Amino acid sequence: xxxxxxxxxxxxxxxxxxxxxxxxxxxxxxxxxxxxxxxxxxxxxxxxxxxxxxxxxxxxxxxxxxxxxxxxxxxxxxxxxxxxxxxxxxxxxxxxxxxxxxxxxxxxxxxxxxxxxxxxxxxxxxxxxxxxxxxxxxxxxxxxxxxxxxxxxxxxxxxxxxxxxxxxxxxxxxxxxxxxxxxxxxxxxxxxxxxxxxxxxxxxxxxxxxxxxxxxxxxxxxxxxxxxxxxxxxxxxxxxxxxxxxxxxxxxxxxxxxxxxxxxxxxxxxxxxxxxxxxxxxxxxxxxxxxxxxxxxxxxxxxxx
Amino acid sequence: xxxxxxxxxxxxxxxxxxxxxxxxxxxxxxxxxxxxxxxxxxxxxxxxxxxxxxxxxxxxxxxxxxxxxxxxxxxxxxxxxxxxxxxxxxxxxxxxxxxxxxxxxxxxxxxxxxxxxxxxxxxxxxxxxxxxxxxxxxxxxxxxxxxxxxxxxxxxxxxxxxxxxxxxxxxxxxxxxxxxxxxxxxxxxxxxxxxxxxxxxxxxxxxxxxxxxxxxxxxxxxxxxxxxxxxxxxxxxxxxxxxxxxxxxxxxxxxxxxxxxxxxxxxxxxxxxxxxxxxxxxxxxxxxx
Numbered sequence: 310x311x312x313x314x315x316x317x318x319x320x321x322x323x324x325x326x327x328x329x330x331x332x333x334x335x336x337x338x339x340x341x342x343x344x345x346x347x348x349x350x351x352x353x354x355x356x357x358x359x360x361x362x363x364x365x366x367x368x369x370x371x372x373x374x375x376x377x378x379x380x381x382x383x384x385x386x387x388x389x390x391x392x393x394x395x396x397x398x399x400x401x402x403x404x405x406x407x408x409x410x411x412x413x414x415x416x417x418x419x420x421x422x423x424x425x426x427x428x429x430x431x432x433x434x435x436x437x438x439x440x441x442x443x444x445x446x447x448x449x450x451x452x453x454x455x456x457x458x459x460x461x462x463x464x465x466x467x468x469x470x471x472x473x474x475x476x477x478x479x480x481x482x483x484x485x486x487x488x489x490x491x492x493x494x495x496x497x498x499x500x501x502x503x504x505x506x507x508x509x510x511x512x513x514x515x516x517x518x519x520x521x522x523x524x525x526x527x528x529x530x531x532x533x534x535x536x537x538x539x540x541x542x543x544x545x546x547x548x549x550x551x552x553x554x555x556x557x558x559x560x561x562x563x564x565x566x567x568x569x570x571x572x573x574x575x576x577x578x579x580x581x582x583x584x585x586x587x588x589x590x591x592x593x594x595x596x597x598x599x600x601x602x603x604x605x606x607x608x609x610x611x612x613x614x
Numbered sequence: 615x616x617x618x619x620x621x622x623x624x625x626x627x628x629x630x631x632x633x634x635x636x637x638x639x640x641x642x643x644x645x646x647x648x649x650x651x652x653x654x655x656x657x658x659x660x661x662x663x664x665x666x667x668x669x670x671x672x673x674x675x676x677x678x679x680x681x682x683x684x685x686x687x688x689x690x691x692x693x694x695x696x697x698x699x700x701x702x703x704x705x706x707x708x709x710x711x712x713x714x715x716x717x718x719x720x721x722x723x724x725x726x727x728x729x730x731x732x733x734x735x736x737x738x739x740x741x742x743x744x745x746x747x748x749x750x751x752x753x754x755x756x757x758x759x760x761x762x763x764x765x766x767x768x769x770x771x772x773x774x775x776x777x778x779x780x781x782x783x784x785x786x787x788x789x790x791x792x793x794x795x796x797x798x799x800x801x802x803x804x805x806x807x808x809x810x811x812x813x814x815x816x817x818x819x820x821x822x823x824x825x826x827x828x829x830x831x832x833x834x835x836x837x838x839x840x841x842x843x844x845x846x847x848x849x850x851x852x853x854x855x856x857x858x859x860x861x862x863x864x865x866x867x868x869x870x871x872x873x874x875x876x877x878x879x880x881x882x883x884x885x886x887x888x889x890x891x892x893x894x895x896x897x898x899x900x901x902x903x
Contacts, residue, residue, distance in 0.1 A: 329804055329805060332724075332804075332805040332806075333720045333724035333726055333729075333805065334726060336716050336717070336719075336720050336805075337716075337717060337720050337721075337729070337732065339713070340713065340717050340732075340736065340776055340780065341732060343773055343776065344732070344735055344736045344739065344777075347747065347751070347773050347774075348735075348736075348738060348739045348742065348747070348777075349735070349738075350750075351746070351747040351750040351751065352742070352746055352747070354749075354750040355746050355747065355749055355750055358749055358750075367749070367753065407637075410633075411634075411637060414630050414633055414634055415634070417630055419630060419631065419634065425634055425638060427886075427889055428638045428641055428642060429637070429638070429641055430885075430889070430892075430893065431641070431645075431882065431885060431886075432641060433885075433892075434830060434878075434881045434882055434884070434885035434892065435834070435878050435881065435882070436833070436834035436835075436836065436851050436877060436878065436881070437834070437836065438834075438836050438851045438854055438855050438874075438877065439834075439851075439854070439874045439875075439877055439878040440644075442854065442855075442858050442870060442871075442873075442874040443644045443645075443647070443648050443871075443874060444644065445858070446647070446648070446651065446867055446870065446871060447643075447644060447647060447664075449867075452659065452660065452664070452867065453664060454664070456664065457663060457664045457665065460663060487640075487641070487644065491641065495893055544741070547743060548743050548744070548745075550745075550836070550837055551836040551837065551851070554836065554840075554855060555836075555855055555858070558859060568745075569743070569745060569837075572745045572748075573745075573748075573837075573840075573841070576748065576749055577748075577841060582749060585749065586749055588745075589743070589745040589746045589748065589749070590746065592743040592745050592746065593742060593743055593745075593746045595743075596741060596742065596743050600741045
């Protein structure tokens with residue numbers, strides 16, 4: 310390995326060589342420290358906070374599972390968890406369905422494919438805050454889409470989901486799908502382009518119709534793409550914070566709260582640090598539950614190759 | 615896949631193009647409405663159609679959004695916050711990309727015992743929900759005396775960006791043939807010489823991907839911005855959210871839209887100019903999310 314031929318000879322040469330040998334480790338050292346402290350150390354620290362009695366100020370005492378008991382008996386937390394289930398479920402299913410549909414259409418050797426792809430993907434370049442602001446305006450009960458449809462002659466049309474506690478979370482779905490579905494399309498399109506087309510040609514020779522080729526051969530062979538899209542989308546869903554803040558602010562009341570906005574509200578505006586830390590641990594647990602099987606299968610695949 | 619499409623019916627083609635066009639409209643309408651609304655005076659917004667072109671186009675809303683709109687307590691528009699974001703993004707992107715390049719170089723060309731474990735451990739940084747580090751980091755920034763400032767945000771973005779940039783560079787450098795660097799080593803070239811003479815000249819594509827990815831992520835960040843910055847040190851995403859949700863006075867929808875476009879412009883420009891690299895970063899970087 311590194312510089313073994315200069316090991317003997319003169320002293321200064323040897324020390325230069327020693328430095329040279331150490332260099333790779335020295336270069337990685339800051340990252341090592343950062344990883345250890347700011348990722349693992351902070352997770353541990355946060356875990357500790359979640360087992361303390363911290364409220365306005367962090368306290369490093371031991372309060373057992375008190376904060377978790379408080380969390381699980383908190384109505385607002387359950388609203389947030391239920392909203393995440395609604396939002397996450399619809400967001401993932403819709404993004405996948407739209408993304409796959411568009412990818413298949415775009416794979417039919419259409420003209421201007423590059424331009425169309427550019428249009429489908431541009432929302433991904435936007436901040437969720439910008440997306441939220443735009444959709445907040447479109448969904449404005451008085452002046453947005455509601456007014457547009459009424460002006461067309463449908464006087465009784467109402468579309469006030471933004472201010473309806475029962476429906477507010479669905480506006481987050483609408484905006485989220487608008488932002489992310491083009492990206493899922495790009496994932497599926499890359500997957501489609503990677504399929505070996507001799508199988509498809511053979512099926513065509515056998516007289517299979519295009520829809521059945523897709524249904525029987527193409528879509529099943531996209532399974533890894535489905536898998537990674539599922540991981541990415543559920544990850545986005547669990548972490549979603551900005552979009553909710555910009556679109557509904559978690560409101561009306563806390564009707565459209567999600568765990569991320571819950572954590573923010575309790576940790577930074579309501580002075581419930583222990584409770585906030587406990588909710589953050591639950592979010593971490595959710596992500597780990599999704600990521601670990603994924604990493605495991607990735608590693609196993611890597612080893613088999 | 616190159617399927618024989620020639621024998622497809624015209625109806626099929628029509629269906630395909632019809633769907634694609636319809637969806638393109640769906641993606642473009644919000645942007646169109648934003649631009650149109652930002653160019654209309656307020657009374658025209660109230661009376662006119664959402665989709666209508668402005669009858670008396672005016673840049674007044676843009677002027678207000680840039681220079682005099684109220685974001686919370688102060689009424690100086692977005693311009694200060696825009697520059698905050700610039701001063702936050704530039705150092706954070708440069709530093710995190712540099713560290714990522716060095717890390718990727720070591721992890722592929724100078725592997726040592728434990729380096730793979732370190733890489734695996736670092737990858738967790740790509741996955742964790744940042745909520746789990748928010749509270750400890752808030753305390754730490756306080757200790758360091760940089761809480762509430764742009765410098766603090768640069769610090770946070772570098773720390774949590776390194777995992778991504780390392781992933782990018784490592785996965786790129788792993789394809790550099792070891793023979794190439796080994797030959798240089800036998801000729802007596804050292805760590806830095808090999809990096810600057812052999813590895814760096816091969817790197818422009820991945821540097822572009824990393825810079826674009828980091829730029830978009832950091833410019834668009836809201837979570838760190840809203841938690842770790844205060845007053846006139848806030849990034850533009852936080853200022854935009856404050857502006858839109860300021861409840862005092864008459865709601866100026868045209869100003870909201872102009873402000874949103876201002877906040878979106880830098881990343882949109884990057885996307886339009888370098889779409890190919892943008893998508894590459896998304897797919898490479900998003901195996902983590």
